[in-house]
Amino acid sequence: KPLFLSKEDNTIYQMIAGRMVEAFSEKCVKDVTAVMAECAGVEFTVKGSVIRQAGWRAVYGEENKEETTIPGWQEGDTLTLKASSITEGKTKPKPLHTEATLLSAMETAGKEIEDDALRQAMKDCGIGTPATRASIIETLFKRGYMERCKKLLVPTEKGLALNSVVKTMRIADVAMTGEWEKELARIERGELSADTFRKKIEAYTREITSELLSCDKLFGSRDSGCACPKCGTGRMRFYGKVVRCDNTECGLPVFRLKAGRTLSDDEIKDLLTEGHTQLLKGFKSKQGKSFDAVVAFDGEYNTTFVFPEAKKGKKFSGRKK
Numbered sequence: 001k002p003l004f005l006s007k008e009d010n011t012i013y014q015m016i017a018g019r020m021v022e023a024f025s026e027k028c029v030k031d032v033t034a035v036m037a038e039c040a041g042v043e044f045t046v047k048g049s050v051i052r053q054a055g056w057r058a059v060y061g062e063e064n065k066e067e068t069t070i071p072g073w074q075e076g077d078t079l080t081l082k083a084s085s086i087t088e089g090k091t092k093p094k095p096l097h098t099e100a101t102l103l104s105a106m107e108t109a110g111k112e113i114e115d116d117a118l119r120q121a122m123k124d125c126g127i128g129t130p131a132t133r134a135s136i137i138e139t140l141f142k143r144g145y146m147e148r149c150k151k152l153l154v155p156t157e158k159g160l161a162l163n164s165v166v167k168t169m170r171i172a173d174v175a176m177t178g179e180w181e182k183e184l185a186r187i188e189r190g191e192l193s194a195d196t197f198r199k200k201i202e203a204y205t206r207e208i209t210s211e212l213l214s215c216d217k218l219f220g221s222r223d224s225g226c227a228c229p230k231c232g233t234g235r236m237r238f239y240g241k242v243v244r245c246d247n248t249e250c251g252l253p254v255f256r257l258k259a260g261r262t263l264s265d266d267e268i269k270d271l272l273t274e275g276h277t278q279l280l281k282g283f284k285s286k287q288g289k290s291f292d293a294v295v296a297f298d299g300e301y302n303t304t305f306v307f308p309e310a311k312k313g314k315k316f317s318g319r320k321k
Contacts, residue, residue, distance in 0.1 A: 046070065161256075293306060
């Protein structure tokens with residue numbers, strides 16, 4: 001053992017030396033028992049283990065941590081129910097992606113698909129390729145479907161609105177990539193002609209195009225009765241979750257969904273004609289707190305939240321959304 005080491009250096013030395021000793025120690029041998037019991041048609045399981053030979057686990061004295069002794073139950077025994085309880089809890093939502101975790105999720109997309117063959121095909125391809133996944137993410141940024149919040153990737157209202165419309169359509173079917181990979185593998189093996197595969201792709205393209213064009217939420221519209229406040233020449237039309245100027249050179253978009261609250265037709269009309277709504281209730285912050293605010297246009301016709309001052313009801317202090 002070396003002498004005159006500092007506390008930190010000695011800790012590192014002990015870790016390295018301990019791992020080396022473990023690597024050359026005897027194997028750990030333990031008996032593992034699994035018990036399954038049935039109560040009112042519900043199966044309950046418990047596992048236990050008893051270490052017979054500590055082996056490498058004795059180096060750090062970990063042999064006792066692994067032991068979970070189970071009584072000497074035999075198959076067919078009937079156990080007495082001592083107590084029961086019900087606990088209630090809530091699952092936590094999955095954390096927001098970072099660029100690293102999103103790249104990983106794209107690589108392994110489809111791993112939860114039930115069909116074994118499709119899941120195996122998706123395992124080898126995922127969404128995109130190593131060369132294109134980063135550019136796909138950048139496209140989402142450029143088109144305003146998500147934005148960076150420090151290291152986290154946060155979907156925008158525009159992205160959430162698009163997802164709510166297309167998520168049940170074939171264009172959003174991740175398993176389709178797996179099916180294509182299966183077909184390409186068949187072409188490699190000579191079981192399918194490339195021309196047949198091409199015709200299937202053409203049919204698929206016609207199908208998803210027709211489905212998108214027939215979607216009222218995407219392309220169906222009605223007149224709001226208001227002129228565009230930005231260009232003054234176009235008319236603002238309702239398109240499902242967005243109100244957009246029909247002047248192609250302008251195309252001003254106003255999204256209905258604001259901080260967890262959907263603006264009504266009348267509230268949208270107030271915004272378009274007056275430049276702001278009345279004081280509205282029911283908004284929720286990212287932390288889940290409710291708040292009241294006025295929705296107004298800023299100088300560039302982006303929507304902002306405006307909060308009335310406590311004492312001066314006619315003046316507002318704004319915060320960019």
